Amino acid sequence: xxxxxxxxxxxDSDMPGAxxxxxxxxxxIEDGEFVGIIGHTGSGKSTLVQHMNGLLNPTKGKYIYDGxxxxxxxxxxxxxxxxxxxxxxxxxxxxxEATVLEDVCFGPKNMGLTDDECxxxxxxxxxxxxxxxxxxxxxxxxxxxxxxxxxxIAGVLAMSPRVLVLDEPTAGLDPEGRHDLLNxxxxxxxxxxxxxxxxxxxxxxxxxxxxxxxxxxxxxAFDGTPTExxxxxxxxxxxxLNVPQITGIMxxxxxxxxxxxxxxxxxxxxxxxxxxxxxxx
Amino acid sequence: xxxxxxxxxxxxxxxxxxxxxxxxxxVGTIIYIxxxxxxxxxxxxxxxxxxxxxxxxxxxxxxxxxxxxxRAIIFLLxxxxxxxxxxxxxxxxxxxxxxxxxxxGLLIAGTxxxxxxxxxxxxSIMTLTTTPNQLTDALEALMSPFxxxxxxxxxxxxxxxxxxxxxxxxxxxxxxxxxxxxxRGAGFDSKRLTDRAKSLIPLLVPLFVSAFRxxxxxxxxxxxxxxxxxxxxxxxxxxxxxxxxxSYAVLWIVLIxxxxxxxLLPAMV
Ligand SMILES: Nc1ncnc2c1ncn2[C@@H]1O[C@H](COP(=O)(O)OP(=O)(O)O)[C@@H](O)[C@H]1O
Ligand SMILES: [Mg+2]
Numbered sequence: 001x002x003x004x005x006x007x008x009x010x011x012d013s014d015m016p017g018a019x020x021x022x023x024x025x026x027x028x029i030e031d032g033e034f035v036g037i038i039g040h041t042g043s044g045k046s047t048l049v050q051h052m053n054g055l056l057n058p059t060k061g062k063y064i065y066d067g068x069x070x071x072x073x074x075x076x077x078x079x080x081x082x083x084x085x086x087x088x089x090x091x092x093x094x095x096x097e098a099t100v101l102e103d104v105c106f107g108p109k110n111m112g113l114t115d116d117e118c119x120x121x122x123x124x125x126x127x128x129x130x131x132x133x134x135x136x137x138x139x140x141x142x143x144x145x146x147x148x149x150x151x152x153i154a155g156v157l158a159m160s161p162r163v164l165v166l167d168e169p170t171a172g173l174d175p176e177g178r179h180d181l182l183n184x185x186x187x188x189x190x191x192x193x194x195x196x197x198x199x200x201x202x203x204x205x206x207x208x209x210x211x212x213x214x215x216x217x218x219x220x221a222f223d224g225t226p227t228e229x230x231x232x233x234x235x236x237x238x239x240x241l242n243v244p245q246i247t248g249i250m251x252x253x254x255x256x257x258x259x260x261x262x263x264x265x266x267x268x269x270x271x272x273x274x275x276x277x278x279x280x281x
Numbered sequence: 282x283x284x285x286x287x288x289x290x291x292x293x294x295x296x297x298x299x300x301x302x303x304x305x306x307x308v309g310t311i312i313y314i315x316x317x318x319x320x321x322x323x324x325x326x327x328x329x330x331x332x333x334x335x336x337x338x339x340x341x342x343x344x345x346x347x348x349x350x351x352r353a354i355i356f357l358l359x360x361x362x363x364x365x366x367x368x369x370x371x372x373x374x375x376x377x378x379x380x381x382x383x384x385x386g387l388l389i390a391g392t393x394x395x396x397x398x399x400x401x402x403x404x405s406i407m408t409l410t411t412t413p414n415q416l417t418d419a420l421e422a423l424m425s426p427f428x429x430x431x432x433x434x435x436x437x438x439x440x441x442x443x444x445x446x447x448x449x450x451x452x453x454x455x456x457x458x459x460x461x462x463x464x465r466g467a468g469f470d471s472k473r474l475t476d477r478a479k480s481l482i483p484l485l486v487p488l489f490v491s492a493f494r495x496x497x498x499x500x501x502x503x504x505x506x507x508x509x510x511x512x513x514x515x516x517x518x519x520x521x522x523x524x525x526x527x528s529y530a531v532l533w534i535v536l537i538x539x540x541x542x543x544x545l546l547p548a549m550v
Contacts, residue, residue: 055460078466086464094461096486106483110466141490155465 002029002052002084002163002194006061009047021047023218025061029196031162034189036209036226037198040240043215045198046089049165052196053077053084082111085161089168091152095140100131100151103140107159118158125158126151129184146177153181163194170204182208206230206244206265214241227263246270253277291412296341298410302525303419305532310407312532316539317396317403321548326392328539329399337402342409347402358397365390388549417442422519435511443499451492458487 007025012018021044029035039045050056051063054070054077063070097103104122129150140151170178186208189195199205212229214222216239222229230243233251244265254262261273320326371385421438428434462483471477
C-alpha cells in the first residue's frame with residue numbers, strides 16, 4: 001500500500017519565492033488497484049510518481065510504503081525500487097546494453113539475483129510485453145520505437161514489482177501500440193499487480209483505470225471513480241483537461257434535451273444508451 | 282545535485298549592464314583583467330575593487346547569486362594560498378621546525394587570492410548580464426578581423442553558442458537517465474573506484490546516444506531552414522549607441538589610471 005500524508009515538495013526550497021511542485025497531497029493506493037493520474041503538463045504528475053519509489057523525498061509530510069516511512073534517511077532503497085517499478089516517460093532512452101536480453105537483465109542483476117534467475121525473469125518479462133525471442137540478441141538500438149518501448153518496460157517488469165508506475169507510457173505511440181500497451185497493463189492488473197498510470201489523455205485512462213486522481217497545479221483536484229470525476233466537466237476544462245470524447249458527446253446530447261446517460265465513456269454502452277433514448281421517442 | 286553549477290549562467294534583470302552592447306562587455310572584461318595584472322600596490326587593488334563594486338551594484342544581480350559561483354573554485358583558491366604561504370622564501374615571521382611563514386609568502390598569497398576572486402567575479406558579472414546568444418554574436422563581431430586569415434569565425438561562434446545552449450539540456454538529460462537507472466536498482470555511489478567506473482556505463486551510453494540524436498535533429502532542423510553558414514544577415518544587428526561609447530571611454534580611463542598608479546606609486550614587494 002502506498003500512502004502520502006500531507007506531502008509537499010519543492011525543487012528549489014532554498015530560493016526565495018519558490019513555488020511547490022506538490023502541495024497538500026493526501027493519497028492512499030491499495031494493493032491491486034488500477035489508478036489513473038491525470039493532469040495538465042507541469043501540474044506535478046511526474047514529481048508525484050517519483051516519490052513512490054523514493055527517487056524524490058517529500059520536503060514536508062510523509063510518504064509511506066507498506067508501513068515504512070521513506071525519506072532521505074532511509075538508506076538503501078534498492079528493495080523499495082524492486083517492489084515499486086517506475087517506468088519513466090520515453091523509457092527507451094535509458095537502454096544501454098549490447099543486446100535486448102542483457103538490457104532487461106540489468107534490473108534483476110542489480111537485485112543480486114543469479115545469472116540464470118536474471119535470464120529467466122528477463123524472458124518472462126519480454127514475453128509479457130510481447131517481444132519475440134528472435135529479438136533477444138539484437139541490439140536494442142536497432143529496434144523500432146514501439147519495440148524499444150516494450151523492451152524498456154520489460155526492463156522494469158523483470159524486477160517483478162508489486163506496484164508498476166508508468167509515466168505517460170503511451171506518449172508517441174501509434175493507436176495500435178497504445179491499445180496493446182494498455183491491454184497489457186490490464187492483464188497485469190488482473191494478475192494482481194497494482195498499476196499507477198500517468199497520462200494527460202482522458203481517453204487513455206478512462207477505459208482502464210477504476211480510479212482517477214486529477215492533479216492541478218500541484219494539488220489533488222479530484223479523486224474518485226471515472227464517472228464521478230467526469231461529472232465535473234467545466235472544472236476539468238478550466239484545468240486544461242477534457243472529458244473523454246464519448247462522455248463529451250453524451251453530455252452535449254443531454255444538454256440538448258436527449259435523455260441519455262451522460263456519464264458513459266465506452267462506445268458500446270453509449271450507443272446502447274442513445275438507441276434506448278431514440279426508442280422511447 | 283547538478284543544479285548548483287552556475288558557470289556561464291544568465292540572470293535576467295533590467296539594468297544598465299544588461300542593456301550594454303555585448304562587445305563592450307567583452308572588451309571591458311579583458312580590460313578589467315589587464316587592470317588586475319597591472320596592479321602591484323594597495324591603490325591598484327583598491328581601484329580594481331571599486332570598479333568591481335560599481336559593476337556589481339549596476340548589474341542589479343543579487344550579491345548572493347554572484348558569489349554562489351565562487352564555491353566551485355574555493356578548492357583551487359585554498360591550494361594557491363597554502364602553497365604560496367609556506368613555500369615562498371623571504372623574511373621569516375614565524376617558524377616551527379621545517380614549516381616557516383614569510384612576510385613575502387603572506388603578501389603573495391593574499392594578492393593571488395584577491396586577483397583570483399576578482400577575476401572570477403568580474404567574468405561572472407559578464408556572463409550573468411549577457412545572454413549566451415549575445416555573447417556569441419559579440420565574439421563573432423570581435424573576431425571578424427581574423428576572417429582575413431581564413432578563420433571560419435562564424436562557424437566557431439555558432440559552435441560555441443550551440444555548445445552553451447546544450448549544457449543545461451544535457452544536465453537535465455543526465456538527471457533523468459540517472460533516475461531512470463536508479464529505478465532499475467542501479468547505484469552511483471559505490472565505494473570502489475572500479476565499481477564506480479562500471480556503474481557509469483548505464484549513464485554514459487544513453488547520454489551519448491541522446492547527445493548524438495539531439496545533434497542530428499538539430500542539424501536536420503537547421504538544414505530544413507536552409508542554414509548555409511556565415512552568409513546570412515541578422516535580425517538584430519549589433520549597434521553601438523552613446524552609452525556604449527561612454528562605457529568604452531570610462532574603461533580606458535580606468536585602465537590608464539591603473540597604469541599611472543603603477544608607475545607613480547611604489548610597489549608592495
Ligand atoms: N528537475 C526539476 N527541477 C526543477 N523544477 C522541476 C523539475 N522537474 C519538474 N519541475 C517543475 O515542477 C513542476 C511539476 O513538473 P512535473 O512533475 O514534471 O509535471 P508533469 O509531469 O505533470 O508535467 C513544473 O512546474 C516543473 O517546471
Ligand atoms: Mg511529466
